[in-house]
Amino acid sequence: MPELPFPLPPLPTVSQVVFLMIAVLAVLGSLAVVLARNLFHSALGLVAAFFGAAGVYIVAEAEFIGVSQVLVYVGAISTLIAFAIMLTRGMMFGATSPRNRQSGTAAIITVLTFVVLMALTRGIPWPHAGEPIVDGQLIIAGLGHAFVNEYVVPFVLLAMLLLVALAGAIVVARDRK
Amino acid sequence: MNWSDAVIQFQYDLGAPQELSWLVEGITYFVGALILATASLTLALLLIWITRKVISRIQDRIGPNRLGPYGLFQTVADAMKLLSKEDIKPTSSDTVSYAIAPVLAVLGVLMSLAVIPFGAGLIGADLSVGVLYLVALGSIGIMAALMAGWGSNNKYALLAGFRVVAQLLSYEIPMVLAMLAPVLLVGTMSMQGLANAQSLYLGPINLGLGWFIFVLPGAFLIYMIAALAESEQTPFDLLEAESELIAGFHIEYSGMKFAMFFLAQFLNSFFLGAIAVSLFLGGWQGPFAGQVPLLGPIYFLAKTFFVYVVIQWIKGTFPRVRVDQMMQFAWKVLVPSVLTLLLAQMIIMKLPLPMWLNAIFVLVANIVVVVVVLNVLGNYFKREQVRSKRAFEPTSLIGTMQPVHPSSGD
Amino acid sequence: MLSQWGFVLMLSAIAVIIPVAAITLGHFLGPRRPDPIKNQTYESGVETVGDTWVQFRAQYYLIGLIFLIFDVEVIFLFPIAIAYQGLSFFSVMAAVTFVLILMLGLFLEWRKGALDWN
Numbered sequence: 001m002p003e004l005p006f007p008l009p010p011l012p013t014v015s016q017v018v019f020l021m022i023a024v025l026a027v028l029g030s031l032a033v034v035l036a037r038n039l040f041h042s043a044l045g046l047v048a049a050f051f052g053a054a055g056v057y058i059v060a061e062a063e064f065i066g067v068s069q070v071l072v073y074v075g076a077i078s079t080l081i082a083f084a085i086m087l088t089r090g091m092m093f094g095a096t097s098p099r100n101r102q103s104g105t106a107a108i109i110t111v112l113t114f115v116v117l118m119a120l121t122r123g124i125p126w127p128h129a130g131e132p133i134v135d136g137q138l139i140i141a142g143l144g145h146a147f148v149n150e151y152v153v154p155f156v157l158l159a160m161l162l163l164v165a166l167a168g169a170i171v172v173a174r175d176r177k
Numbered sequence: 178m179n180w181s182d183a184v185i186q187f188q189y190d191l192g193a194p195q196e197l198s199w200l201v202e203g204i205t206y207f208v209g210a211l212i213l214a215t216a217s218l219t220l221a222l223l224l225i226w227i228t229r230k231v232i233s234r235i236q237d238r239i240g241p242n243r244l245g246p247y248g249l250f251q252t253v254a255d256a257m258k259l260l261s262k263e264d265i266k267p268t269s270s271d272t273v274s275y276a277i278a279p280v281l282a283v284l285g286v287l288m289s290l291a292v293i294p295f296g297a298g299l300i301g302a303d304l305s306v307g308v309l310y311l312v313a314l315g316s317i318g319i320m321a322a323l324m325a326g327w328g329s330n331n332k333y334a335l336l337a338g339f340r341v342v343a344q345l346l347s348y349e350i351p352m353v354l355a356m357l358a359p360v361l362l363v364g365t366m367s368m369q370g371l372a373n374a375q376s377l378y379l380g381p382i383n384l385g386l387g388w389f390i391f392v393l394p395g396a397f398l399i400y401m402i403a404a405l406a407e408s409e410q411t412p413f414d415l416l417e418a419e420s421e422l423i424a425g426f427h428i429e430y431s432g433m434k435f436a437m438f439f440l441a442q443f444l445n446s447f448f449l450g451a452i453a454v455s456l457f458l459g460g461w462q463g464p465f466a467g468q469v470p471l472l473g474p475i476y477f478l479a480k481t482f483f484v485y486v487v488i489q490w491i492k493g494t495f496p497r498v499r500v501d502q503m504m505q506f507a508w509k510v511l512v513p514s515v516l517t518l519l520l521a522q523m524i525i526m527k528l529p530l531p532m533w534l535n536a537i538f539v540l541v542a543n544i545v546v547v548v549v550v551l552n553v554l555g556n557y558f559k560r561e562q563v564r565s566k567r568a569f570e571p572t573s574l575i576g577t578m579q580p581v582h583p584s585s586g587d
Numbered sequence: 588m589l590s591q592w593g594f595v596l597m598l599s600a601i602a603v604i605i606p607v608a609a610i611t612l613g614h615f616l617g618p619r620r621p622d623p624i625k626n627q628t629y630e631s632g633v634e635t636v637g638d639t640w641v642q643f644r645a646q647y648y649l650i651g652l653i654f655l656i657f658d659v660e661v662i663f664l665f666p667i668a669i670a671y672q673g674l675s676f677f678s679v680m681a682a683v684t685f686v687l688i689l690m691l692g693l694f695l696e697w698r699k700g701a702l703d704w705n
Contacts, residue, residue, distance in 0.1 A: 013199075014199045014203075014593075015589065018596065038271075040271075040274070040327055041273060041274075044273070044274065044277075044324070047320060058592055059589075061589055063304065063305060063306045063592075064306055064309070064665075064666070067306045067309045067310050067313045068309070068313075068662045070313040070316060071309065071312060071313040071316060071658060071661075071662065072655070072658055072659060072662065074313075074316040074317070074320065075313065075315065075316030075319060075349075075658065076316075076346075076651065076654055076655035076658050077655065078316075078320065079316075079319055079320075079323065079342060079346065079651050079654075080648070080651045080652065080655060082323050082327075083643075083647055083648045083651050084648070086327070086335075086339075086643050087643050087645075087648065132589065133589075135305070136304075136305025136306065137305050137364075137365050137366065137367065137370075137669060140305065140306070140366070140665070140666045140669050140670075141364070141666065141669045141670040141673070142670070143666040143670075144665075144666030144667040144668070144669050144670030144671075144674075145670040145673065145674065145678075147663060147666060147667055147682075148667060148670075148674060148678035148679070148681040148682050149678055152678070152681045155663070155681065155685060156681065156684055156685060156688070158663070158685075159660075159684070159685045159688035159689060160688060162656050162659060162660060162688075162689060162692065163688050163689065163691060163692040163695075165652075165656050166652075166653065166656050166689075166692035166693075166695060166696060167692070167695060169649060169652035169653060169656070169696075169701070170649070170695075170696060170699045170701050172652075173645050173646075173648045173649040173652060181594070202590055202593060203593065203597070206593045206594040206596075206597040206598075207597045207601075209594060209597075210594060210597040210598040210600075210601050211601055213598070214598065214601045214602060214605060218605065259613070260609075260612065260613050260616050260617070261613075261616055261617055261618075262613065262617050263617045263618050263619060263620065264610075264613055264614045264617050264619070265621070265625060265626065266621075266626065267626050267627065267628055267629070268623070268626040268627065269627075269628055279606060279610065280603060280606045280607055280610070282606075283602060283605065283606040284599065284602045284603055284606070287598065287601075287602035287605070288595070288598060288599055288602055290598060291594055291595045291598050301594045301595075301598065302591040302592065302593075302594040302595050303591060304591055304592070304595070308665075309665055312661075329628075330628060331628050331629060331630070332630070333630070339643070339644075339647050342647070342651075343646075343647050343650050343651075346650055346651060346654040347650060347654070349654070349658075350654065350657045350658070350661070353661045354661065354664075357661070357664060357665065357668055360665065360668045360669065361668040361671055364668070364669050364670075364671055364672045365669065366665065366669060428629060429628070429629055432613045432614075432617055433609050433610045433612065433613025433614070433617075434610055434613075436609070436613075437606050437609065437610065500704065501703075501704035504650070504702070504704040505702060505703065505704060508653075508693070508696075508697075508702040509697060509702055512657070512693060513690065513693065516686060516689075516690055516693075517690075519664075519686065520683055520686055520687070523671070523679055523682060523683055523686075524679070524683060526671075527674075527676050527679050
């Protein structure tokens, strides 16, 4: 029997099993995005992938980020993507081929990214999980405190950015009369 | 004492091994979730009966009265009928979206059960992001409507799907911002924490009457209006308009799949009422609820059913609004007023004044918002009343084909 | 804290199983007599003309964009609301500025007629 590069792990804990289920959901969703012949199905796959990402955050005890992920990405971004698909007749009902001339390049880049990410994950000395978080409110309160103290300038700049986005939305999406 | 701790302790007392703690916890949560979910299914049957009874009384009818006492089992029979209906799948529909949409609709609504506090220690999961979790669930409903509208491959379903999504998006913002007001007051997002904060102590006795509606009536009003729109109830049910239009984005659905959308809608309006009760109407708090724990769930359910009946009352009395008026009301009235309210609350609560004076100032700001919003609504309905009266005036004489008032322009 | 989400996980499993079971039950209990006319797209008896694409109004897209921006705003306001009691007056004024800038954006939309639904 060949030597494994890492020792065989013990029986998985519950959170590991849950993580695996979530990861499978995210990966299947992402595959659907790339491989579906119908663009709307791709969008649905994207929603599944977003849910998977939210689940990963929650397993990592970052509840606030996980819930925000669902709120912004599933609630708003996916709806916008679906709307954008529905704007054009051809995209909505035509079965598009998932491949085009760039498929080969994309595949190579994907594999390279995967290799680099794997190397990074193996190489980084990850901090061990500390004590489990008891009071999630404290962490969120810390976040809110940081927004308006240490990071007050970026915070107000963010408001300006959102303002610019609002102005841009009118330019992009208003019916031209 | 939390219910889950009690159930876990009970299993250990029965002799469950300590090393299988994950299984013990899993069984506990499974049983809890199963009881909640099945109870809410039974509840849905009761809710439909209540709706039919209340609306028939408003319309001077008797309503269901044949099956069981007061016609209570009518909805059971209806469910049986739906169960025996053919499951028609239109040939041109998209299999995946068409099949998943009704499941998602129910999922998005049932998931909110997890954070509703029914009593002291009686909450499925007291998440520290409770309020935001409830808001995030709304996006599942949006996805369900989009998938149903698109998957049916029907022009009207798609059109209604767009409309319902636009409505849900527009009213979600004022709803969330109104929910922010009690969070700002207490400094917690946990639903149980919010319910606990609404106590009122008279010496050592908890009267349980420190309801946030007494300080934040404006936020409560805006929440209720937005919740009516979110649960697609009259006056905001124009995307469904069951009495005039074909039923909206679920037009192509039949049998049990249709029943799932129906179930989701009724449960949604009940749960939005339950959230209103937990955030503004004291949750399970009430006189002596602190001393007699059993009173908590009773108070909670009584308040929630009261809110539900009020929603049905509104449904039976108000005319439906037009789509442009509805969208403009959300963005031009509700969002600015709730943002102003939050700003006022943020500034006032930091003023170096005694606590009770701050609370009174916040109350004044809220009352101003209540007056403004009710004024806008009142003017609107008054205008509509005048218009509809004019249309049916005897001078309009059916058959003469004369405009009512040639100068009035409508 | 994480075990609290165990309840949510269980509830989501049950909330999927219940509608799936009900629909499956209905599928097998009900009659199955498909015929081509019954399975047509329902349009009050009129035959459907063309495909299902309806003229999509850019207004829906605009509402979606505005919603996205206010959604992000809400995400930032919730942590501040939780931290509120420990904040200084200056910090609260920063949050107030944040909201005011976004209200400015809302009024911009209003002036440009983006909120009019016609």
